[in-house]
Amino acid sequence: MSSNRKTVIAGNWKMNSGIEEGVNLCKEIISNLPTTDAEIIVCPPHTHLYAVSTVLKNSSVSLGAQNVHKQEKGAFTGDVSAKMVAETGAEWVIVGHSERRQYYGETGADIREKILMAQESGMGAIFCVGERIHEREAGVYLEVITRQINEVLDKRIDFSKLIIAYEPVWSIGTGKTASPSQANEVHMHIRQCVAFLASTKISEEVRILYGGSMKPDNAESLLTEEHVDGGLIGGASLNATSFCGIISHA
Numbered sequence: 682m683s684s685n686r687k688t689v690i691a692g693n694w695k696m697n698s699g700i701e702e703g704v705n706l707c708k709e710i711i712s713n714l715p716t717t718d719a720e721i722i723v724c725p726p727h728t729h730l731y732a733v734s735t736v737l738k739n740s741s742v743s744l745g746a747q748n749v750h751k752q753e754k755g756a757f758t759g760d761v762s763a764k765m766v767a768e769t770g771a772e773w774v775i776v777g778h779s780e781r782r783q784y785y786g787e788t789g790a791d792i793r794e795k796i797l798m799a800q801e802s803g804m805g806a807i808f809c810v811g812e813r814i815h816e817r818e819a820g821v822y823l824e825v826i827t828r829q830i831n832e833v834l835d836k837r838i839d840f841s842k843l844i845i846a847y848e849p850v851w852s853i854g855t856g857k858t859a860s861p862s863q864a865n866e867v868h869m870h871i872r873q874c875v876a877f878l879a880s881t882k883i884s885e886e887v888r889i890l891y892g893g894s895m896k897p898d899n900a901e902s903l904l905t906e907e908h909v910d911g912g913l914i915g916g917a918s919l920n921a922t923s924f925c926g927i928i929s930h931a
């Protein structure tokens with residue numbers, strides 16, 4: 682954490698919970714929210730967005746979504762556009778999550794289009810990068826991250842509406858967290874990539890979150906690293922006590 686950047690704790694609920702359950706979870710989070718300067722975001726499934734947004738109104742918790750389509754509108758049965766998501770009250774959208782890269786074959790070009798569409802619709806994007814286990818073991822993880830950053834971020838991106846999340850794939854849902862120094866090394870590298878692509882000033886301002894098995898008992902050590910500006914939380918964001926426990930370290 683650095684005092685120059687506002688910490689972010691974001692919850693990615695993935696495909697979990699019903700609408701009523703999600704609404705109740707948000708009520709519980711709001712009533713147990715520790716005093717914090719951090720920005721708190723919850724990202725429920727699309728079907729919950731509108732109901733959750735009415736609960737979050739007048740609270741300090743913001744709403745995010747987990748995906749948007751890369752096109753503005755049209756014959757894309759079953760898909761949801763960025764404008765539609767923004768209309769629910771969502772201010773953020775997660776893009777480039779490794780689960781979407783893996784199960785839906787999303788490419789860097791797709792991810793870039795989604796970020797641009799989200800930003801055009803007035804939302805910010807939480808852009809995820811992260812290496813797989815064989816890439817970590819082969820020692821090529823920094824090259825992988827560089828490629829993932831370079832194929833997505835270009836001059837059209839509004840960096841003031843961008844958060845980057847480093848989520849090593851081997852740590853997602855596995856209970857195997859990156860060590861604080863492993864996380865900090867990659868975050869510092871991401872900042873260097875952003876400095877090269879944009880500017881040193883932007884690289885010092887952009888928030889970089891860590892995601893992957895973050896829990897109340899390991900959050901503090903990760904969040905105290907200089908380049909770790911917050912967390913993108915999966916499993917532990919589905920429980921108000923553990924989510925608020927993480928927030929208490931932010």
Ligand code: 13P
Nearest residue numbers: 693853854893894915916
């Ligand atoms: P877990 O916290 O469940 O490992 O998930 C992390 C994640 O994928 C958040 O986007």
